[in-house]
Amino acid sequence: MQIPAPFDYVRASSVDNALALLDRHGAESRVVAGGHSLLPMMKLRLARPDWLIDINDLYELDYLLVDGPVLRIGAMTRHTTLLESDDVRRLFPIITDAEHVIADPIVRNRGTIGGSLCQADPAEDLSTVCHVLDAVAVVRGPAGERMLSMAEFHRGPYETAVAQNELLIEVRVPIRAGSGSAYEKVERRVGDWAVAAAGASVTLAADGTISKATVGLTAVGLDRNVTEVEAVLVGQVPTEQLFAEAGQLAADACDPLADQRGPIDYKRHLADELTRRVLRVACSRAAASVPDVTIQEG
Amino acid sequence: MTILEDRPSNPAAGDHDRPIGHGRMQRKEDPRFVRGKGRYVDDIVLPGMLHGAILRAPVAHARLVSIDTSEALAHPKVLAVITGTDLQALGLAWAPTLSMDVQAVLVTDKVRFQGQEVAFVVAEDRYAARDALELIQVEYDVLPPVVDARKAMDPGAPVIRDDLPGRTDNHIFDWEAGDKAETDAVFASADVVVKQEIVYPRVHPAPMETCGAVADFDPIDGRLTLYETTQAPHAHRTLFAMVSGIPEHKIRVVSPDIGGGFGNKVGIYPGYILAVVGSIVTGKPVKWVEDRSENLMSTSFARDYIMQGEIAATKDGKILALRTNVLADHGAFNATAQPTKYPAGFFHIFTGSYDLAAAHCTVTGVYTNKAPGGVAYACSFRVTEAVYLVERMVDILARKLDMDPAELRLKNFIRKEQFPYANKTGWEYDSGDYEPTMRLSMKMAGYDELRREQKEKRERGELMGIGISFFTETVGAGPRKDMDILGLGMADGAELRIHPTGKAVVRISVQSQGQGHETTFAQIVAEEIGIPPEDIDVVHGDTDQTPFGLGTYGSRSTPVSGAAVALVARKVREKARFIAAAMLETRPEDLEWEKGRWFVKGDPSVGKTMAEIAMGAHGTVALPEGIDGNLDAEVTYDPPNLTFPFGAYICVVDVDPGTGHVKVRRFIAVDDCGTRINPMIIEGQIHGGLTDGVGMALMEIIEFDDEGNCLGGSFMDYLIPTAMEVPDWETGFTVTPSPHHPIGAKGVGESATVGSPPAVVNAVVDALTPFGVVHMDMPCTPARVWEAMQGGTRPPV
Numbered sequence A: 001m002q003i004p005a006p007f008d009y010v011r012a013s014s015v016d017n018a019l020a021l022l023d024r025h026g027a028e029s030r031v032v033a034g035g036h037s038l039l040p041m042m043k044l045r046l047a048r049p050d051w052l053i054d055i056n057d058l059y060e061l062d063y064l065l066v067d068g069p070v071l072r073i074g075a076m077t078r079h080t081t082l083l084e085s086d087d088v089r090r091l092f093p094i095i096t097d098a099e100h101v102i103a104d105p106i107v108r109n110r111g112t113i114g115g116s117l118c119q120a121d122p123a124e125d126l127s128t129v130c131h132v133l134d135a136v137a138v139v140r141g142p143a144g145e146r147m148l149s150m151a152e153f154h155r156g157p158y159e160t161a162v163a164q165n166e167l168l169i170e171v172r173v174p175i176r177a178g179s180g181s182a183y184e185k186v187e188r189r190v191g192d193w194a195v196a197a198a199g200a201s202v203t204l205a206a207d208g209t210i211s212k213a214t215v216g217l218t219a220v221g222l223d224r225n226v227t228e229v230e231a232v233l234v235g236q237v238p239t240e241q242l243f244a245e246a247g248q249l250a251a252d253a254c255d256p257l258a259d260q261r262g263p264i265d266y267k268r269h270l271a272d273e274l275t276r277r278v279l280r281v282a283c284s285r286a287a288a289s290v291p292d293v294t295i296q297e298g
Numbered sequence B: 001m002t003i004l005e006d007r008p009s010n011p012a013a014g015d016h017d018r019p020i021g022h023g024r025m026q027r028k029e030d031p032r033f034v035r036g037k038g039r040y041v042d043d044i045v046l047p048g049m050l051h052g053a054i055l056r057a058p059v060a061h062a063r064l065v066s067i068d069t070s071e072a073l074a075h076p077k078v079l080a081v082i083t084g085t086d087l088q089a090l091g092l093a094w095a096p097t098l099s100m101d102v103q104a105v106l107v108t109d110k111v112r113f114q115g116q117e118v119a120f121v122v123a124e125d126r127y128a129a130r131d132a133l134e135l136i137q138v139e140y141d142v143l144p145p146v147v148d149a150r151k152a153m154d155p156g157a158p159v160i161r162d163d164l165p166g167r168t169d170n171h172i173f174d175w176e177a178g179d180k181a182e183t184d185a186v187f188a189s190a191d192v193v194v195k196q197e198i199v200y201p202r203v204h205p206a207p208m209e210t211c212g213a214v215a216d217f218d219p220i221d222g223r224l225t226l227y228e229t230t231q232a233p234h235a236h237r238t239l240f241a242m243v244s245g246i247p248e249h250k251i252r253v254v255s256p257d258i259g260g261g262f263g264n265k266v267g268i269y270p271g272y273i274l275a276v277v278g279s280i281v282t283g284k285p286v287k288w289v290e291d292r293s294e295n296l297m298s299t300s301f302a303r304d305y306i307m308q309g310e311i312a313a314t315k316d317g318k319i320l321a322l323r324t325n326v327l328a329d330h331g332a333f334n335a336t337a338q339p340t341k342y343p344a345g346f347f348h349i350f351t352g353s354y355d356l357a358a359a360h361c362t363v364t365g366v367y368t369n370k371a372p373g374g375v376a377y378a379c380s381f382r383v384t385e386a387v388y389l390v391e392r393m394v395d396i397l398a399r400k401l402d403m404d405p406a407e408l409r410l411k412n413f414i415r416k417e418q419f420p421y422a423n424k425t426g427w428e429y430d431s432g433d434y435e436p437t438m439r440l441s442m443k444m445a446g447y448d449e450l451r452r453e454q455k456e457k458r459e460r461g462e463l464m465g466i467g468i469s470f471f472t473e474t475v476g477a478g479p480r481k482d483m484d485i486l487g488l489g490m491a492d493g494a495e496l497r498i499h500p501t502g503k504a505v506v507r508i509s510v511q512s513q514g515q516g517h518e519t520t521f522a523q524i525v526a527e528e529i530g531i532p533p534e535d536i537d538v539v540h541g542d543t544d545q546t547p548f549g550l551g552t553y554g555s556r557s558t559p560v561s562g563a564a565v566a567l568v569a570r571k572v573r574e575k576a577r578f579i580a581a582a583m584l585e586t587r588p589e590d591l592e593w594e595k596g597r598w599f600v601k602g603d604p605s606v607g608k609t610m611a612e613i614a615m616g617a618h619g620t621v622a623l624p625e626g627i628d629g630n631l632d633a634e635v636t637y638d639p640p641n642l643t644f645p646f647g648a649y650i651c652v653v654d655v656d657p658g659t660g661h662v663k664v665r666r667f668i669a670v671d672d673c674g675t676r677i678n679p680m681i682i683e684g685q686i687h688g689g690l691t692d693g694v695g696m697a698l699m700e701i702i703e704f705d706d707e708g709n710c711l712g713g714s715f716m717d718y719l720i721p722t723a724m725e726v727p728d729w730e731t732g733f734t735v736t737p738s739p740h741h742p743i744g745a746k747g748v749g750e751s752a753t754v755g756s757p758p759a760v761v762n763a764v765v766d767a768l769t770p771f772g773v774v775h776m777d778m779p780c781t782p783a784r785v786w787e788a789m790q791g792g793t794r795p796p797v
């Protein structure tokens, strides 16, 4: 049994209550959502909060809502809910793809999108997905609500724009017609964190050309989208040749570290390989939602 | 003999065709496990019990400068803090290992591996004990570590074991088997010789239940009761008596339900000794249970063999000889568990299943700044390493000769008529009939069809691999004349009592960590004396209640204790004959046995059942001279030889050419473990072992960085396989009984762990043939497979 350092515990009853508790207990207090990142770190005594503020009673943050042009995801939405949602699968298959390969059912039953994004682990999958989907993070604090783009929200490994006395409340994902998306990850074993992963979202115009394309990478030292690919892809008809060019750009853009999961050249290779794969799938999914468009081979 | 089991392989209800004796009965121990009512060491709570926690070294090699425990002692819930200096005063700072070395219980002079035990805190609860560890101030003077075994013997390498008088290097032992001159001569004249360095990296058994103990020393009568996660309770009792000075009759070791052992729970760890010292010091029971990281970082690892293999053959594929030099990394203390005579365990069975003209091996053991161990993880005393070496070398030879690996094996098997077979390194294989087993596996796999599919796929650029492994195990240690551990002969006792109402209790010396002994041993007795297994209780794991024996590891329970149990049952059966004769007023020689009953020859209607005889034995019947008034017996079984189970495994993998990811698509396992007792339990053992094998082949490794930091200290870093990584196992069997075992059984607990890693690796290497890959070392992670595809295979250490 691994035993954390001593701490006090309190259950928040509402978002306002949670914010008040964070304010009252100050710098050494942390909220706990699914606990699947925070508790392991506490057991290893890498995290030592004095106070744990449990937000699992905040059911008002556990929702998935198609609201006009956006999908609104409450911060306490569990991985399992995202995995099993038909709306999510239909609108953003990249989320379903990613959720399939995040941890295992036990972790997915508890872990939340809010916790994932706030943890901002460099190998965390949903941050990449949210970057790729141009999601907006809704953050609330004593001074009220702020809306942050992922670029503003996600500052780097383990670092976000959420202040100690703030909560991530919601993630908003814009819905775009004619879009397709995909995510693929290489892992050493089911449930392991990514060796590397890639996500892509593509929007096709009526003429079958790419009108918008984003690619993101996980666990290879890039905390932003591979913006370099846009210039290559946009306005073009999707081809394998194009995907290969994008793959090369992704490989060039990333900055992986060597570790037990693999050496740098392998991870760079995966950035390329997985970028091609997710673009291929995203394009064909987009094509399926745009009549009369087929993807050319080769 | 080769038979195919006609029973379904699904142990569904109704498949209970022979409820007495051998057969696929449900396990007797399962009701308590499936209800969550097992009783493990950590479930034991004694009145007034305290809790211990170990402070461990953060670095791999360092001189201990000072240790200040005052702040920890001031913690309101802390009762004692024990350091190496305290133990020194008691003469307990060092304890003997199972390999005649010594190991520090707590560091006195120098830290020798990361995670080594530095101090022990005893507190009122677990939380306080853990918190108090942070209050101990230790000053270390960090030294350069020896991490790479290849450099351990370099001149100028830091000397790890300067505690040993006269030590000037890190050498532990040199050992050899076989005839070097004869082997060299065969090699010199062979048509074909291939060489390969083969590394079997360090892995860890990682049982679900970590190690722990509850020590209860009674200061009034000087009695020690020790509940322990041990696979060898009797051997531990003797060792504790020798180490602590507590007389052996005052020590009771209890091994309750154990959540997996795999050899991880054979040795005596400092934590067990510290729990005892804690109880003596405080006068209260003390519980110590390690956490997952402690288990992975400090307890017995497995393997860590760097093997230089060489195989010689004629150009038409007759294998002539095998030789190898092995560098064995034993960590900081030589604490491997194996019979004394064999410092490299049974590695010298590396000639495998083949009829060779010559073979020779040398093994050099060295110290490094890593956790001690080496013999664990269902390895049958290093048969794992041996099988891996020979089965990889045979595949490499097949590639060189451009021969099908199945064909090459079939051509070189020891033939049925050669058994009992004396190999070139001193073993006598008891029985075998390899070809039918191999052919059955090929039939089940659809081998030719698979090769056709592979050919087609290769043309399309898809990577499919087929790997074969044919292993011969040597298990059931062992004959007393050859085998002992610290002077204790490897024989096992058994006692059987039949109560007046005909119900039986059999007491055995081996202990189960999940192998199903309570069922299997009842079935053996049932078969011999005709009482239903439900009416036979198996008592094990408590030294006060069971006869002496050396414990469960090396697949020895069925070969040794299973034989003891069969023989003790036969003894009771013979005794029953005399009592029945007295009851029937006839002569014993006029009686005939049918299962469960002695009857008068020629008049089957006149007889006595075992229950009637049991009542008679304990009743008023006038008993013949020399027959006591009971129906009990005891034996100690000294096995005449080891047993040699074998099997043919075929693995099919698909490799993603873009990512290097390996998917095990199929796995066919045909095992021959001699007479089969409970096929369902056998299949369970095989399924578990195959999963281990896939884990080792694809993902498991305990790595260290240059400073000697262990990189496998949690299940996030030390990966073990899940149901998602393994296919539906396809199992089959043949039966070649052991000629010297009373019921012909050979043991099967480790077969699949021993036999499966080469099948998986052979399949991966086979898949990578288009890239010119001839060998790659485990683990075949996506990154390592991809590197191999780029022509850059590198050893994992």
Ligand SMILES: Cc1cc2nc3c(=O)[nH]c(=O)nc-3n(C[C@H](O)[C@H](O)[C@H](O)COP(=O)(O)OP(=O)(O)OC[C@H]3O[C@@H](n4cnc5c(N)ncnc54)[C@H](O)[C@@H]3O)c2cc1C
Binding pocket: A030, A031, A032, A033, A034, A035, A036, A037, A038, A039, A040, A075, A076, A101, A102, A103, A104, A107, A110, A111, A112, A113, A114, A115, A116, A118, A119, A123, A124, A125, A126, A162, A166, A167, A168, A169, A191, A192, A193, A194
């Ligand atoms: C074995 C295992 C494997 C895993 N594998 C993967 C994987 O492959 N891919 C992957 O992406 N993830 C993986 N995870 C992580 C998992 O997805 C976690 O659930 C997730 O990272 C954190 O979510 P949580 O709700 O558990 O957060 P918690 O652990 O409760 O919290 C994490 C951090 O976020 C803060 N926080 C939580 N919610 C909020 C909020 N609403 N506002 C502000 N701060 C908040 C907490 O204070 C804490 O600092 C794995 C976890 C485990 C245990």
